[in-house]
Amino acid sequence: DVIDVRSLVSEGYFTYDPGFMSTASCESSITYIDGAKGVLLHRGYPIDELAEKRDYLDVCYLLLNGELPNDIEKRDFHRTVMRHTMVHEQMHDFFKGFRRDSHPMAIMVGVVGALSAFYHDSLDITNDRHREIAATRLISKMPTLAAMAYKYSIGQPFTYPRNDLSYGGNFLHMMFSNPCEKYYVSPTLARAMDKIFILHADHEQNASTSTVRLAGSSGANPFACIASGIAALWGPAHGGANEAVLNMLEEIGDVSNIDEYIARAKDKNDPFRLMGFGHRVYKNYDPRAKVMKETADEVLSELGITDDPLLNVARRLEQIALEDPYFVEKKLYPNVDFYSGIIFKALGIPTSMFTVLFAVGRTPGWIAHWKEMISGPYRIGRPRQLYSGEPTREVKE
Numbered sequence: 001d002v003i004d005v006r007s008l009v010s011e012g013y014f015t016y017d018p019g020f021m022s023t024a025s026c027e028s029s030i031t032y033i034d035g036a037k038g039v040l041l042h043r044g045y046p047i048d049e050l051a052e053k054r055d056y057l058d059v060c061y062l063l064l065n066g067e068l069p070n071d072i073e074k075r076d077f078h079r080t081v082m083r084h085t086m087v088h089e090q091m092h093d094f095f096k097g098f099r100r101d102s103h104p105m106a107i108m109v110g111v112v113g114a115l116s117a118f119y120h121d122s123l124d125i126t127n128d129r130h131r132e133i134a135a136t137r138l139i140s141k142m143p144t145l146a147a148m149a150y151k152y153s154i155g156q157p158f159t160y161p162r163n164d165l166s167y168g169g170n171f172l173h174m175m176f177s178n179p180c181e182k183y184y185v186s187p188t189l190a191r192a193m194d195k196i197f198i199l200h201a202d203h204e205q206n207a208s209t210s211t212v213r214l215a216g217s218s219g220a221n222p223f224a225c226i227a228s229g230i231a232a233l234w235g236p237a238h239g240g241a242n243e244a245v246l247n248m249l250e251e252i253g254d255v256s257n258i259d260e261y262i263a264r265a266k267d268k269n270d271p272f273r274l275m276g277f278g279h280r281v282y283k284n285y286d287p288r289a290k291v292m293k294e295t296a297d298e299v300l301s302e303l304g305i306t307d308d309p310l311l312n313v314a315r316r317l318e319q320i321a322l323e324d325p326y327f328v329e330k331k332l333y334p335n336v337d338f339y340s341g342i343i344f345k346a347l348g349i350p351t352s353m354f355t356v357l358f359a360v361g362r363t364p365g366w367i368a369h370w371k372e373m374i375s376g377p378y379r380i381g382r383p384r385q386l387y388s389g390e391p392t393r394e395v396k397e
């Protein structure tokens, strides 16, 4: 049931809803979630079917345009995105301003925001063409910037994109090829990368997407808006959870230590939480986690990893959490971050890059929401507050 409270404003009322537990901040036709049933649809299509039958760029097209592309649209869109994968050469110098040990998310917030300083032909948000170019550029360049952040951290030269590869395959190439050694891009791993990006592509009004909308509501340019989304994604309660999951699995180390951590997660006096479990909206199995788990099995099998200690801990944790009355009663199921870290680790991607990959995947969702908002009538987002400070008082001399 929806209560429209807009009419209360003229009567001098406003609602108080910290954390937006029951407040819809907008109307949207992009993504539907039924948290109780564990359903996630993009433009009406179930996420598991999209992940199985389509590639990431098809899903980007769907989110941005409302329909899956036909053959000609697909060819044109893929070609356009892959043609814009390079970044301005001067960007290379920009990276050098960061310390080598900077967290790659810190670099991403900076360099994505800085795209607005490089591409002045896509900043006019009232111009359809500018909006299109900005959307394509962001989808094209995010993997390049992400791989550059990684290469910078390990002191290797940047690897230029290969536009003949798939989106996921090109990303793996830019991460792992170097001038002395060409990385073989396995089709299975490239497909897995593509699927991971699909599973992250959109999730309606989560913290980072809401941040992008809020920033966009002031008329800020698209690159600045997406940079604000990356910043909001970074926290461990949101996109940072995939990094936190792996750190947690490593800390647990062995199946024999699991009971101790389960007890800690249930102890109200201990701030520890089982990372990768629970979700604000899903009170059932996260449908993305199911596909992610299958993808983890495919990747580990392709890489010949049969007995991975972290995977054993993860599997046992999941089993216990699904049976333990505390988790059952609170409906704490594994979320999308639970298995993605295991796949990234198997691919050789360092932990600090995990949230960056989430950001790459989420980019079309952020842009689709930004575009949807600025294409219709909208007002600047301006939440109210309940003031609880001092009443008026006199300033003493």
Ligand code: ACO
Binding pocket: 236, 237, 238, 239, 241, 265, 266, 272, 273, 274, 275, 276, 277, 278, 279, 280, 281, 330, 332, 335, 336, 337
């Ligand atoms: N481990 C143990 N207990 C938990 C966990 C957890 N992972 N998650 C929630 N709980 C408990 C809380 O202690 C609380 O218990 P109480 O009712 O006795 O106080 C109850 O479940 C409800 O939790 P809230 O924090 O109120 O739920 P909220 O909707 O605000 O938070 C969140 C959701 C942030 C995802 C939370 O479940 C969490 O911190 N999970 C771990 C981090 C994580 O995996 N984040 C990724 C989210 S998915 C994504 O961003 C893609």
